[in-house]
Amino acid sequence: MTRTITKIPEFTDPLGETLHLLRLTGTLYCRSELTAPWGVDLPSFDGCMMFHIVTAGHCWIEVKGEEPRLLQQGSLVLVPHGNGHCIRSGPEEDAVPLFDIPVEKVSDRYEIMRYGGAGESTHITCCVVRFDHVAGQKLISLLPKVLHINSWADDEDSWLHSTLRFIAREARDLRPGGETVITHLADILIIQAIRSWIDSAPEAERGWLAALRDAQVGRALAAIQREPEKGWTVALLAKEVGMSRSGFSARFTNLVGESAMRYLTHWRMQLARAQLKETSDTLAVLAERLGYQSEAAFCRAFKREFGVPPGSVRNIDTP
Incomplete structure (x- = not known):
């Protein structure tokens, strides 16, 4: 079965967008x-x-x-x-x-x-x-x-x-x-x-939920969730929300508890695990869909995240 990642309609409220999901x-x-x-x-x-x-x-x-x-x-x-x-x-x-x-x-x-x-x-x-x-x-x-x-x-x-x-x-x-x-x-x-x-x-006044309500960081989180395959960088996310690179980086880490690039990787890997369990798409297809330049890079990122290669989750649940 082939299943693509559904494009998310853009909301003015990042928290509302998450509830939509x-x-x-x-x-x-x-x-x-x-x-x-x-x-x-x-x-x-x-x-x-x-x-x-x-x-x-x-x-x-x-x-x-x-x-x-x-x-x-x-x-x-x-x-x-x-x-x-x-x-x-x-x-x-x-x-x-x-x-x-x-x-x-x-x-x-x-x-x-x-x-x-x-x-x-x-x-x-x-x-x-x-x-x-x-x-x-x-x-x-x-x-x-x-x-x-x-x-x-x-x-x-x-x-x-x-x-x-x-x-x-x-x-x-x-x-x-x-x-x-x-x-x-x-x-x-x-x-x-x-x-x-x-x-x-x-x-709900701290962590990820609080970050979703923040005017700038919430928009950045929504952008990552909406287009995880995009070649996001800290500078590009900062520009997306109208902040300086250093100011955005510090604010994101302070509110979310991890850096923007770490969050992007984590988000992509969670999507990858779900797709591996739900579809028969090849690793190369998933890698491209999630913004990785090669299947090898995708597999390395997946193993760093979960401790096992991506192919294994098609038969077992990873912790």
Whole structure:
């Protein structure tokens, strides 16, 4: 299969451009109708994000290393790194492995789970999604273990609040096309939740995310992400953002934590690893696509970055 690197439309906001690159690929969406007592033990899903939208009732979520959290109706909770976790009707309830619970298959990507005793009812839309771009993967790596938003407590006019109510109605009625509506709305909610975290989290005020917001360095990062194959130099990037070479170099390193050329190499290598896993393109084709003058130069750069030759990642995952 031949696959080229998609050209990215130019945005005025580098952070917005990065959010555009999230490109969610839905793996599974499940409408869960649960009656107390109940507990579900979800396994780890490597390379995926899991999230739950509580559309009726309440439940508890417990992620290893984190305190149990009560999720009220209207809660949206993300487990960004695909860590295994439990959701329960009560904090002490036993949890049954997810794949031991029967489900009704509605479509390839949507299913319905009905499980539990005869007690209080809780409805949850559960999703497992994957990100298929390096920018999205980098952004997700910066998120906390658990990201929790309680939208029902927000302003009644909040669009997030309204979207959650719309999902709740679609999940309840499941009219023709309802699963398609839910999956698209759920994807939007993930991005909105990440935006909400970026706007409020102290962690987003430093490092790569802070650099994306910087007027000059953010534009340089966006330029690298948009055209990784271009023959970028420090001088060319500085000219791109209207700074002196020395001023830009110092500002980039201070904000990002590494030099501009090191960042460019790292970015190219992450793209290369993704392309090696997803395509059958030759090393020569990838080298040219990512701005290397020869296959040998590309292979040397790849081995310096990952400690193994590029051909090896077609069969195994590199650390």
